[in-house]
Amino acid sequence: MITSKFTPMKYSFSYMVNSMHAEDVKLLMKQSSGKSMISFAGGMPNNDLFPVKQIDEIYNELPDDLKKLSFQYGPTSGFPPLVKSVEKYLKRKDLPVDKNKILITTGSLQAISIITQEFVNKGDVILTENPCFVGALTVFETYGADIHGIPIDENGIIISELKDKIKSLKVKPKFLYATPNFHNPAGIIYSLERKKELLEVLKEHHIILLEDDAYNDLYFKKADKVLTKPMKAIENSGVEIIYTGSFSKIIGPGFRLGYMLASPEIYEKAETIKQALDACTSNFTQILANDFMQKNKLKPYLKFLRKEYFNRKKKLQKCLKKYMPEEVSWNEPKGGFYIWLTLPKHIKSTDIFKQSVKKGVVFVTGRTFDPKGKKDDCLRLSFSNVDKKDMEKGIKILAKAVKKVLSQ
Amino acid sequence: MITSKFTPMKYSFSYMVNSMHAEDVKLLMKQSSGKSMISFAGGMPNNDLFPVKQIDEIYNELPDDLKKLSFQYGPTSGFPPLVKSVEKYLKRKDLPVDKNKILITTGSLQAISIITQEFVNKGDVILTENPCFVGALTVFETYGADIHGIPIDENGIIISELKDKIKSLKVKPKFLYATPNFHNPAGIIYSLERKKELLEVLKEHHIILLEDDAYNDLYFKKADKVLTKPMKAIENSGVEIIYTGSFSKIIGPGFRLGYMLASPEIYEKAETIKQALDACTSNFTQILANDFMQKNKLKPYLKFLRKEYFNRKKKLQKCLKKYMPEEVSWNEPKGGFYIWLTLPKHIKSTDIFKQSVKKGVVFVTGRTFDPKGKKDDCLRLSFSNVDKKDMEKGIKILAKAVKKVLSQ
Numbered sequence: 116m117i118t119s120k121f122t123p124m125k126y127s128f129s130y131m132v133n134s135m136h137a138e139d140v141k142l143l144m145k146q147s148s149g150k151s152m153i154s155f156a157g158g159m160p161n162n163d164l165f166p167v168k169q170i171d172e173i174y175n176e177l178p179d180d181l182k183k184l185s186f187q188y189g190p191t192s193g194f195p196p197l198v199k200s201v202e203k204y205l206k207r208k209d210l211p212v213d214k215n216k217i218l219i220t221t222g223s224l225q226a227i228s229i230i231t232q233e234f235v236n237k238g239d240v241i242l243t244e245n246p247c248f249v250g251a252l253t254v255f256e257t258y259g260a261d262i263h264g265i266p267i268d269e270n271g272i273i274i275s276e277l278k279d280k281i282k283s284l285k286v287k288p289k290f291l292y293a294t295p296n297f298h299n300p301a302g303i304i305y306s307l308e309r310k311k312e313l314l315e316v317l318k319e320h321h322i323i324l325l326e327d328d329a330y331n332d333l334y335f336k337k338a339d340k341v342l343t344k345p346m347k348a349i350e351n352s353g354v355e356i357i358y359t360g361s362f363s364k365i366i367g368p369g370f371r372l373g374y375m376l377a378s379p380e381i382y383e384k385a386e387t388i389k390q391a392l393d394a395c396t397s398n399f400t401q402i403l404a405n406d407f408m409q410k411n412k413l414k415p416y417l418k419f420l421r422k423e424y425f426n427r428k429k430k431l432q433k434c435l436k437k438y439m440p441e442e443v444s445w446n447e448p449k450g451g452f453y454i455w456l457t458l459p460k461h462i463k464s465t466d467i468f469k470q471s472v473k474k475g476v477v478f479v480t481g482r483t484f485d486p487k488g489k490k491d492d493c494l495r496l497s498f499s500n501v502d503k504k505d506m507e508k509g510i511k512i513l514a515k516a517v518k519k520v521l522s523q
Numbered sequence: 524m525i526t527s528k529f530t531p532m533k534y535s536f537s538y539m540v541n542s543m544h545a546e547d548v549k550l551l552m553k554q555s556s557g558k559s560m561i562s563f564a565g566g567m568p569n570n571d572l573f574p575v576k577q578i579d580e581i582y583n584e585l586p587d588d589l590k591k592l593s594f595q596y597g598p599t600s601g602f603p604p605l606v607k608s609v610e611k612y613l614k615r616k617d618l619p620v621d622k623n624k625i626l627i628t629t630g631s632l633q634a635i636s637i638i639t640q641e642f643v644n645k646g647d648v649i650l651t652e653n654p655c656f657v658g659a660l661t662v663f664e665t666y667g668a669d670i671h672g673i674p675i676d677e678n679g680i681i682i683s684e685l686k687d688k689i690k691s692l693k694v695k696p697k698f699l700y701a702t703p704n705f706h707n708p709a710g711i712i713y714s715l716e717r718k719k720e721l722l723e724v725l726k727e728h729h730i731i732l733l734e735d736d737a738y739n740d741l742y743f744k745k746a747d748k749v750l751t752k753p754m755k756a757i758e759n760s761g762v763e764i765i766y767t768g769s770f771s772k773i774i775g776p777g778f779r780l781g782y783m784l785a786s787p788e789i790y791e792k793a794e795t796i797k798q799a800l801d802a803c804t805s806n807f808t809q810i811l812a813n814d815f816m817q818k819n820k821l822k823p824y825l826k827f828l829r830k831e832y833f834n835r836k837k838k839l840q841k842c843l844k845k846y847m848p849e850e851v852s853w854n855e856p857k858g859g860f861y862i863w864l865t866l867p868k869h870i871k872s873t874d875i876f877k878q879s880v881k882k883g884v885v886f887v888t889g890r891t892f893d894p895k896g897k898k899d900d901c902l903r904l905s906f907s908n909v910d911k912k913d914m915e916k917g918i919k920i921l922a923k924a925v926k927k928v929l930s931q
Contacts, residue, residue: 157596159595159596160594162588162592162595165591165594166594167590167594170594174582175583179575183570183571183573184570184777185775185777186570186573186574186575186774186775186778187567187568187573187775188565188567188771188777221629221779221805224800224801225801228800228801250802256799257799258799363596367593368594368596368806369592369593369594369596369597369805369806369807370594370805371629371801371803371805371807387665388665390661391636391661391662391664391665391666392629392632392800392801393632395779396779397629397779397805397807397808398776399775399777399779399805399807400805400808
């Protein structure tokens with residue numbers, strides 16, 4: 116991470132690498148000295164997409180009392196009006212807010228961190244999807260979890276593989292971590308059937324589900340909205356579900372705002388842990404985010420985002436179709452930020468990375484998302500942050516790198 | 524904590540109780556139903572003291588690119604220009620920034636939490652002052668530390684007591700946590716001699732010092748500035764010192780900004796832990812805080828704060844002199860937020876609390892700051908947050924409560 120000598124290039128560089136494999140970052144640092152890169156790597160919105168004008172308006176309209184309050188400590192549980200706004204927002208997603216409690220967190224990663232600290236002692240088993248969001252993997256590793264990844268297909272986690280895994284374990288997993296909607300990195304969305312099948316298995320084995328729903332709002336077509344129903348919103352599942360969400364994709368990651376919806380018992384310990392982590396989340400960003408929701412800025416902004424990301428996804432897919440060799444396949448995401456490329460089994464995305472980074476293109480290698488750091492015949496392209504004008508050039512370079520590795 | 528039904532009264536209530544003993548909060552909730560209270564409890568600036576105008580100006584002058592960046596992820600280590608600004612600021616306090624590294628944290632409590640997670644396993648011994656900042660105690664307890672408090676006098680931790688404690692322990696403490704400048708809650712500042720004596724002991728026993736310096740800038744008289752020299756700024760001490768600071772007292776706690784200055788070895792692990800806690804601190808508040816420092820808003824604001832707090836302290840002391848029975852004594856703070864009242868040994872501040880809360884006055888009881896939750900013949904009055912016009916009335920009520928308990 117670069118901290119000492121600030122230049123805009125280096126800075127954008129430093130947040131680009133947040134989700135990249137440490138070895139890949141090293142290579143990138145070596146190769147890119149000073150060159151600007153076309154990046155399909157970062158899983159964040161492009162700077163030009165943030166609702167800067169809307170927040171400007173909100174900031175300058177804040178009444179004096181509220182502005183002063185934004186400088187002050189708040190309750191550990193969250194700024195109460197924001198808790199109410201999130202409550203309303205989650206109710207519209209059919210989530211059982213009445214029987215559960217909301218904790219505002221410093222980004223949804225903090226929610227994942229809190230739950231890990233609440234449930235996991237060193238050596239405890241947890242289950243994830245494979246591939247899995249690398250930020251969550253970092254948390255699980257930091258707290259010493261024994262992570263077991265279950266493969267997924269285009270409809271979600273593979274049930275037979277999950278059953279086999281559970282059977283093979285000598286202890287009960289502390290929880291299963293999953294991202295059923297617009298998966299990072301795989302870009303898939305679970306079918307409703309798969310969601311129900313998964314709940315059946317979890318119920319049978321009394322395994323807690325940690326459901327990460329950071330991309331819920333980012334479907335491309337209205338017809339697909341029905342698919343985004345959270346698993347926690349499925350009635351009478353009989354499964355203990357901790358649901359997490361984020362403002363990072365619907366306002367901006369710089370606000371560091373997320374939330375957790377959990378049963379009162381789980382919530383209570385979580386609040387105590389949060390108290391020992393940072394006392395409370397920034398009132399400043401909470402107050403702005405609350406007005407963003409209350410003043411009906413979110414709905415039109417989401418409409419804009421969905422269209423924008425849909426167009427980006429279409430453009431990226433068009434480029435892939437045009438340039439990629441036929442040995443490479445990929446999914447058609449219905450929402451979110453990512454396209455997941457599958458390579459022939461004997462090909463390593465790390466080898467492709469070595470080629471493409473020399474020519475100025477970066478992405479995230481497959482092994483980054485494997486809990487064991489091995490499975491490498493896939494790679495993640497993010498269309499959320501790359502400049503649209505660079506997309507075609509970038510994919511052309513990437514395709515060349517793929518062909519080079521294929522021919523070796 | 525009140526989260527579900529928001530009213531301004533209840534909300535101010537909920538952050539007032541942040542540093543209070545759980546039992547005292549229960550009593551307060553029962554007694555105060557709807558009544559407004561005069562609070563000497565909260566250890567935060569009054570809402571009217573925040574630099575709202577200055578931040579308004581900064582916000583509205585932010586260039587577009589920077590504003591967009593404030594919505595984005597930043598490096599885990601901190602927004603690089605802010606890291607530089609903090610570096611400059613700490614250099615002026617003679618801190619060894621060249622041989623150490625700065626980590627921006629989500630409030631300085633996060634720094635304390637990170638260091639605890641880095642060094643402490645369940646059952647490990649750590650040393651604190653007694654009394655001790657309750658926020659730190661909460662962290663240490665959450666991570667299962669075996670906390671040993673060492674009494675302090677008006678010049679700092681009592682060296683003979685510290686030596687006896689170390690001798691009596693079967694294991695080496697993981698660190699000593701101390702707040703040498705404008706102690707919370709005791710309101711004292713260590714003499715330079717005591718700082719040096721403390722360093723001698725720590726050096727001899729190879730014990731790490733976790734130095735919390737949240738109140739460093741808040742001396743009342745320029746002549747006393749020399750006393751605020753951080754222990755980490757004392758050359759060739761031979762002690763490993765982790766230094767933490769905060770923006771909560773010099774901009775506002777709602778920004779959730781703090782920092783840590785530590786050796787590269789300690790820093791490196793700390794950064795990894797932070798990555799697993801919240802990935803990075805809010806770019807939004809970091810960018811505003813950076814301009815606050817760079818545009819020279821801090822210096823004049825501190826001048827204003829020092830005068831304001833000095834006046835508040837003088838007023839509070841005048842009231843104490845006027846109303847308190849002679850059995851009660853207190854220190855004359857040279858800076859910070861707190862006056863620490865000492866009661867006759869047989870008197871419990873909890874009993875006084877029971878009386879005063881009925882009449883509408885709250886403060887923090889002595890036992891709150893004792894790691895073992897027992898020593899209760901003291902109490903903390905904060906002059907940073909109480910309305911000036913309520914001070915006399917509040918102390919009059921408090922004095923009555925004291926007299927009542929004395930006469931029982």
